[in-house]
Amino acid sequence: MSRVGKSPITVPNGVSITVKDGLVTAKGPKGEVSQAMNPDITIEIENGVLTVNRPSDSKQHRALHGLYRALINNMVVGVSTGHQVKQELVGVGYKVSNQGNLLEFTLGFSHRIMLEVPKEIKVATETLKGQNPSITMECADKQLLGQIAAKIRSFRKPEPYKGKGIRFSGEILRKKAGKSASK
Numbered sequence: 764m765s766r767v768g769k770s771p772i773t774v775p776n777g778v779s780i781t782v783k784d785g786l787v788t789a790k791g792p793k794g795e796v797s798q799a800m801n802p803d804i805t806i807e808i809e810n811g812v813l814t815v816n817r818p819s820d821s822k823q824h825r826a827l828h829g830l831y832r833a834l835i836n837n838m839v840v841g842v843s844t845g846h847q848v849k850q851e852l853v854g855v856g857y858k859v860s861n862q863g864n865l866l867e868f869t870l871g872f873s874h875r876i877m878l879e880v881p882k883e884i885k886v887a888t889e890t891l892k893g894q895n896p897s898i899t900m901e902c903a904d905k906q907l908l909g910q911i912a913a914k915i916r917s918f919r920k921p922e923p924y925k926g927k928g929i930r931f932s933g934e935i936l937r938k939k940a941g942k943s944a945s946k
Contacts, residue, residue, distance in 0.1 A: 768828035772813040772836050775843045780813060780835075782806050787835060791842030794883065794903035798838060804831050813839075841903035848912045851895040854919070854927035859896050861888045866898070870919045870929075880911055897932065 774780060778791040787806065788797045800806075804827050805816045815832040817824040840846070852859055858869040864886055868876040880886050884902040898915065902908040912931070921928035923939040930936065 766829075768815055768817070768825075768832045770832070772815075772832070772839055774808070774811050774813055774839060778839060778843050780806075780808060780839070787838070789835075789838040789842045791839075791903070793842050793845045796838045796841055796904050798831075798834050800831060801827050804828065806835070837905045838903075841905055845901050845903055846905045846908050847899065847901045848908055849897060849899045849932035850912060850915060850929055851897045851932055852919075852929050853895050853921070857896060857919075857927075857929075858890065859888050859898055860890075861886050861898075866915070868915075868918060876918055878915065881907060883907060884911060 775791075778789060781788045781790075782800075785800050785802055786797055787800055788795065803818055803824060805818075807814050807816065813835065815828060815835065817828040837846075852868075852870070854871065856869065856871060860867050864880040864882060864884070866878045866880060866886065866888070868878070870876060880900070883904060884900050884907065887899045888896065889899070890896045900908060900911065916929050916931075919928045921930045921934075921936050923936065924941055926936050926938060
């Protein structure tokens, strides 16, 4: 049996989970998230504990068992405490600012990059003297948050020689040695 799929999910107070027509919906203080489910996988909720079950031990059912358990757990955590991603811009002259959910990047190109972030995501930018500009995003939907963070990172991926670019906070880059003059 799947190690991930067989572990139960404890549903905190204030979070309600409904299953209807193959759609699982979690509602909580941070928002509401929905996920479509395969009809073979079943969900049982008893005494605030949610378990995900599969009908057989086929390879397809084993894969879906762990997948849906992880997705539902991310939904429960998202609507109860929320998910957060922090990114920083490393490079001379790199800037970011926001007006509501519109982000404006200055990344060394001849033009500025504008990105409209979905309304479900709360965005905050911070520029302190002596530190790299940073972007902090919060959302109940982990999948949407990761997608937007990857989109932002794709504007200027960290390069391996100087480490310039947009990176996740706390990310460690392996730097390459540049050309050495041999004489």
